Amino acid sequence: MFTTEFLDLPPLDSAQGSVTLPGSKSISNRVLLLAALSHGTTTIHDLLDSDDTQVMLAALKQLGCHITPETVLPGQPIAVTGIGGQLPADTAATLFLGNAGTAMRPLTAALAVLGGHFEMTGVPRMYERPIGDLVDALRQLGCRIDYLRDPGFPPLKIGQPDFSRWSDAPIQVRGDVSSQFLTSLLMALPLQATDKAITIEVVGELISKPYIHITLELLARFGIAVENDSWQRFVIPAGSRYRSPGDIHVEADASSASYFIALGAIATGTTDDADADNATERKSIRILGVGQDSIQGDIRFIEAARAMGAQVESGPNWLEVSRGNWPLKAIDLDCNHIPDAAMTLGVMALYADGTTSLRNIASWRVKETDRIAAMAIELRKLGATVEEGADYIRITPPAKASDWRAASIHTYDDHRVAMCFSLAAFNPAKLPVRIQDPKCVGKTFPDYFEALFSVCQTETQHIPVICIDGPTASGKGTIAAEVAKALGYQLLDSGALYRITGLAASRAGLALDDSNEETIAEMALDLPVRFDAQQRVWLGEEDISAAIRSEEAGMNASRVSALPAVRTALVDLQLSFQTLPGLVADGRDMGTVIFPHAPLKVYLWASAQCRAERRHKQLISKGISANIATLLADLEARDARDMNRATAPLKPAEDSLQLDSSEMTIEDVVAQVLSWWQERQPFGRA
Numbered sequence: 177m178f179t180t181e182f183l184d185l186p187p188l189d190s191a192q193g194s195v196t197l198p199g200s201k202s203i204s205n206r207v208l209l210l211a212a213l214s215h216g217t218t219t220i221h222d223l224l225d226s227d228d229t230q231v232m233l234a235a236l237k238q239l240g241c242h243i244t245p246e247t248v249l250p251g252q253p254i255a256v257t258g259i260g261g262q263l264p265a266d267t268a269a270t271l272f273l274g275n276a277g278t279a280m281r282p283l284t285a286a287l288a289v290l291g292g293h294f295e296m297t298g299v300p301r302m303y304e305r306p307i308g309d310l311v312d313a314l315r316q317l318g319c320r321i322d323y324l325r326d327p328g329f330p331p332l333k334i335g336q337p338d339f340s341r342w343s344d345a346p347i348q349v350r351g352d353v354s355s356q357f358l359t360s361l362l363m364a365l366p367l368q369a370t371d372k373a374i375t376i377e378v379v380g381e382l383i384s385k386p387y388i389h390i391t392l393e394l395l396a397r398f399g400i401a402v403e404n405d406s407w408q409r410f411v412i413p414a415g416s417r418y419r420s421p422g423d424i425h426v427e428a429d430a431s432s433a434s435y436f437i438a439l440g441a442i443a444t445g446t447t448d449d450a451d452a453d454n455a456t457e458r459k460s461i462r463i464l465g466v467g468q469d470s471i472q473g474d475i476r477f478i479e480a481a482r483a484m485g486a487q488v489e490s491g492p493n494w495l496e497v498s499r500g501n502w503p504l505k506a507i508d509l510d511c512n513h514i515p516d517a518a519m520t521l522g523v524m525a526l527y528a529d530g531t532t533s534l535r536n537i538a539s540w541r542v543k544e545t546d547r548i549a550a551m552a553i554e555l556r557k558l559g560a561t562v563e564e565g566a567d568y569i570r571i572t573p574p575a576k577a578s579d580w581r582a583a584s585i586h587t588y589d590d591h592r593v594a595m596c597f598s599l600a601a602f603n604p605a606k607l608p609v610r611i612q613d614p615k616c617v618g619k620t621f622p623d624y625f626e627a628l629f630s631v632c633q634t635e636t637q638h639i640p641v642i643c644i645d646g647p648t649a650s651g652k653g654t655i656a657a658e659v660a661k662a663l664g665y666q667l668l669d670s671g672a673l674y675r676i677t678g679l680a681a682s683r684a685g686l687a688l689d690d691s692n693e694e695t696i697a698e699m700a701l702d703l704p705v706r707f708d709a710q711q712r713v714w715l716g717e718e719d720i721s722a723a724i725r726s727e728e729a730g731m732n733a734s735r736v737s738a739l740p741a742v743r744t745a746l747v748d749l750q751l752s753f754q755t756l757p758g759l760v761a762d763g764r765d766m767g768t769v770i771f772p773h774a775p776l777k778v779y780l781w782a783s784a785q786c787r788a789e790r791r792h793k794q795l796i797s798k799g800i801s802a803n804i805a806t807l808l809a810d811l812e813a814r815d816a817r818d819m820n821r822a823t824a825p826l827k828p829a830e831d832s833l834q835l836d837s838s839e840m841t842i843e844d845v846v847a848q849v850l851s852w853w854q855e856r857q858p859f860g861r862a
């Protein structure tokens with residue numbers, strides 16, 4: 177997951193490949209709660225690991241459920257042993273539920289029926305999301321729920337219910353604000369329907385019926401057969417009792433599929449590679465984990481995408497999408513049945529041939545943020561003309577490519593805003609898009625941007641590179657790593673490649689001079705080298721991170737790097753690091769030879785004395801004894817060789833910015849490089 181302050185998406189050209197989607201949030205949190213209420217142990221496969229499921233899991237643990245393993249591990253099921261429909265008397269807990277509506281509302285209902293002493297808390301936005309209609313419904317039954325702040329909104333205090341006050345009358349609940357209120361009652365009331373049936377009556381039009389459909393399907397899997405009378409009355413039969421189904425699989429998230437369906441419709445086209453066997457081969461995006469027969473309502477996003485022009489094929493648990501009509505066709509759609517996925521249509525509208533109207537979306541106003549307002553503000557930043565009303569939004573795309581604007585998208589701590597606006601990176605003006613606070617996707621799809629980059633292509637010239645060149649111990653590596661971390665970019669430590677080559681050659685007993693130039697170059701071409709996520713360096717199965725960092729390894733690297741054939745052999749490997757979303761490359765010739773068109777080149781230096789002192793401190797801190805005078809002599813020798821060799825000598829690129837870091841702290845240098853980078857961006861200050 178990208179945890180940076182912002183993520184700059186370079187202009188993207190096309191997309192092709194397959195993505196496996198994470199589990200559905202709606203199904204995951206329902207299944208977790210149902211498993212927790214049941215008798216027996218439920219083994220849940222493909223559970224979503226996200227902010228919202230984590231708060232649910234934490235709450236269930238606090239309530240005494242046994243959960244193994246304690247956290248969701250990739251590819252591993254999770255086993256939940258339920259409370260069997262009962263909590264120990266006087267159970268008390270304060271539950272923090274973040275901004276997860278799928279945890280706050282159903283848990284409130286379940287705990288209000290089970291009874292105990294609970295405080296239901298969350299993030300500030302949760303305290304603006306209504307829950308009054310659910311509380312009113314539960315109070316009809318005799319549940320005790322108090323508002324701790326504003327009436328109608330969390331945080332809440334839950335006490336011991338008094339069911340003697342309930343006259344067996346149907347429980348009434350409004351259906352036109354959030355379908356989660358009805359879902360919550362449907363999941364909680366079976367706990368009280370052991371002796372007599374309970375009827376729930378919906379007041380007003382029931383919105384988002386597909387989410388109720390998911391709830392009913394899952395209740396059936398856990399042994400509760402609810403009678404659905406035309407979506408207006410729901411009868412929970414007497415004798416209801418939750419029973420674990422044993423194993424259960426969570427479908428991939430159909431709402432998350434919407435971004436990749438849209439991607440297929442917007443980004444893909446026919447390949448223009450004249451050398452390809454079949455020049456008219458259609459590029460497509462294959463989405464794994466969910467198919468057209470999904471139980472999730474948002475799967476009907478496919479119909480809307482098709483209406484706009486997408487070509488969608490489907491099979492069991494997969495979808496394949498490619499571009500059909502281009503530009504997309506503007507649509508006028510009642511989106512009540514796909515409230516979450518419909519946001520994606522808002523960004524698809526930027527690529528349409530006219531004005532798109534999305535109607536009956538009042539529920540957007542009470543989601544993670546006021547989504548109608550948020551979409552309108554951010555779409556306008558990109559150059560669209562947007563009209564918004566209480567329950568609709570109308571979007572007219574920029575008239576021509578030059579009307580598009582480079583926008584820094586505010587994401588309102590709303591995962592869906594972040595994900596759908598990433599699609600604006602396909603704009604015809606080839607402008608980058610900045611997504612602020614990209615980690616908000618953690619709510620449902622923590623690796624969304626990684627998945628997006630894995631299937632997107634763009635011209636290499638659009639992938640930004642920041643070069644940091646300079647002499648040894650000037651701080652290049654340290655600064656490059658920090659800058660890459662701040663921007664979420666890839667990192668290329670080109671010196672490491674020469675160090676590895678030097679190490680491999682000296683281990684092979686070769687003299688590191690021109691007598692072995694071709695042999696060493698051949699070794700460099702075939703190095704089984706790998707950098708892992710922890711920045712460790714592997715040569716085959718050996719972790720050589722420490723071995724290549726010795727002063728001797730540095731000197732050997734300097735020697736092999738003076739051999740032109742070795743330099744040539746390492747070019748392609750270095751170029752291969754230029755991948756989405758961008759690259760920070762440190763070395764000696766990053767700006768002069770390898771990435772001559774990089775938009776920012778920094779030549780970082782410091783006095784030889786200062787560098788020797790830094791190196792001394794660095795070695796001592798690692799427990800390696802060192803002598804400043806020797807270090808000074810060595811680094812001056814290395815400088816001389818690196819600067820005076822015939823091929824790609826160390827020197828500032830003509831268009832580089834020079835920075836003397838002798839009197840600067842690491843933080844100052846990082847801030848300066850980032851500031852230079854910001855000045856080159858079209859977004860203004862973050």
Ligand SMILES: Nc1ncnc2c1ncn2[C@@H]1O[C@H](COP(=O)(O)OP(=O)(O)OP(=O)(O)O)[C@@H](O)[C@H]1O
Pocket residue numbers: 646647648649650651652653654655671730790791793794837840841842845
């Ligand atoms: N501005 C700075 N102020 C103080 N110390 C610094 C500064 N920049 C880097 N250092 C320290 O100097 C040491 C050398 O830095 P670093 O290894 O990043 O240099 P380098 O240029 O990448 O060296 P080499 O080319 O030999 O790999 C490190 O211990 C680092 O923490």
Ligand SMILES: Nc1ccn([C@H]2C[C@H](O)[C@@H](COP(=O)(O)O)O2)c(=O)n1
Pocket residue numbers: 648649670671672674675730733734737738762763764765766814818
């Ligand atoms: N782009 C590069 C990077 C490194 N070298 C050579 C010269 C250095 O002395 C040696 C080790 O680099 P370091 O890890 O200290 O940055 O590798 C080069 O020629 N070109």
